[in-house]
Amino acid sequence: MTTTAAPPEAPASTEPPVHRASLRKRLIPYWLLLPGILWLLVFFVLPMVYQASTSVQTGSLEEGFKVTWHFGTYWDAFTEYYPQFLRSLLYAGTATALCLLLGYPLAYLIAFKAGRWRNLLLVLVIAPFFTSFLIRTLAWKTILADGGPVVAVLNNIGFLDVTSWLGMTEGDRVLATPLAVVCGLTYNFLPFMILPLYSSLERIDTRLHEAAGDLYARPATVFRKVTFPLSMPGVVSGTLLTFIPASGDYVNAELLGSTDTRMIGNVIQSQYLRILDYPTAAALSFILMAIVLIMVTIYIRRAGTEDLV
């Protein structure tokens, strides 16, 4: 009797505190999220909303801008500046491909062959960040200067003939050509390619290489069938981290290019700061964002990385 009577009472008295404690526990993640959410709200969502409303305003700086839901701005901006859009995607795409070609062997070396030099090499990869982005880009102006040693060598080995045939340089100049802009972009975004590549290569169990070798795969086949597929998450995140900022970049085109190499970032910048046509600038920003989002979505779908991670 006593044993059966006791249990129903016990839970009734202990339930409320247990409940409160578990509620507090469940709220902890939200408290942890709060600073980040506030940050995003103030510095990302609000400016986006503001930009979106700017893009559908009409008027002038003198008379003031008013929201008139004039979506025509989008069409006008796109038709007028589509060459710059195309150029941005082309330059950013080329720079991304070059980053991948340069960065993959380096990341592979650091991950598998560097041994005790690994940490030093990683520090060297991010060492450029200790200097300002602007100063480093300006340094390229000196490196690629007309008549400088780099240009002279490139000219002598016939490299400039190839690039000018490709339409990337003109005559014996490198500065103020598409090549210079692509070089600048490649240089500036290379670490963003190397680091994700390194981290996904580094996670590959080297015993998989041994196993593939043991199963009659030659070294090149081991790379093609095992290493490269397993590094796909790094390839995808590296290319995204390079392509997305590079397509919106304007500093490289501004400092190393000419009026013929203007990218969409340069157009947006001058619309905002020189022409003061805020609606067009805002509309261009949103078009760029949409294009990048669509391309990235298709890319991720095609790369099929959800299978890998």
Place this chain on the structure above:
Amino acid sequence: MTDKTAGGDVRLSGISKHYGTFTAVHPLDLTIPQGSFFALLGASGCGKTTTLRMIAGLEEPSTGTVHLGDREVTDLQPYKRPVNTVFQSYALFPHLSIFENVAFGLRRRGIKSVKKQVDDMLELVQLGQFAQRKPHQLSGGQQQRVAVARALINHPQVLLLDEPLGALDLKLRRQMQLELKRIQTEVGITFVHVTHDQEEAMTMADTVAVMNGGRVEQLGAPAELYENPGTTFVANFLGTSNLIEATVETAGTGAAAGSGSEIVVSASGAVLRLPASRCATTPRTGGKLLVGVRPEKISLVHADEEDTIATGRNKITGRIADSSFIGVSTQYVIDSQVCPELEVYAQNIERDSRLVPGAEVILHWNPEHTFGLDAAQSMLAGTMGDAGIETVEESA
């Protein structure tokens, strides 16, 4: 490829491996007969995995040669050797399905129609319905079978298994031991199995090589190694041995003599005898000898019943220090003047209720079951206690 050529033995001649000043494997000669199930047994760091990897070509020997049949493969890259490995962690390709994992070796050799072979192989390891899964969707035991299938499908001349059951729990391990043994009998390929589990080595292998400190301590059939250990390491590492330090009274005529000759030794008053043929060293009268006997060979009677013991048996008196009942048998620890902590395993057929801790007892066994070892070695070598294995590894 060359895997279809008539097989042959694996022959290691004087192979060794140094890493800087550390010697992982001392020059080693070993012949593994074709079609046998061969185990390399030893504690971690004894060089067994290095030896296996040298056969696979994953490790380059510092000296010596590796032959597969008549063909020398010492300098051959792994992908050119007709051997396959089942890795310790399985090393399945995480981005490929089970089917593609198993088909990997065939595809690399340019075989186009792999479907039937792969399906048959997956049937052999009873994983037919998992063909389209990814490795991480399988349990440890299933992954292990995929690893075996992936290697076996290539019909290698030799299958190398590097602690393949190490990651499995005890019950599954027992099951996979039988499974592997069944597969080996079925396909008839030479298996070289690396393990630190003496029970696993003894159940599965035809021949066991016990390795210690980069050397093969002893080589033989499991029963042979168990009954006639040549060193204290083997005596302790394979099962349990009671080792007694004794003085030789009559040397007999040594190991070379016929089975008739006997060695008589004394230890703290007890006189023990052993056949000279079971002595791994040449005893000298007045010299020291380690005398060993397995715990299950010893019978235990209460001191009051000394007269029931047949004459001619080795006898030691002592006191029960501890006893533990484990179902089929009872394990006793006996303190004796001759040797502290003698172990005795008694079958639970008729239990004498007087055999409890504190009781005075007499241990006796057939002299035929006694073996002799060189007294110059550590009695603790190969024991599971920290002193044993650690000392052995450091001295390596």
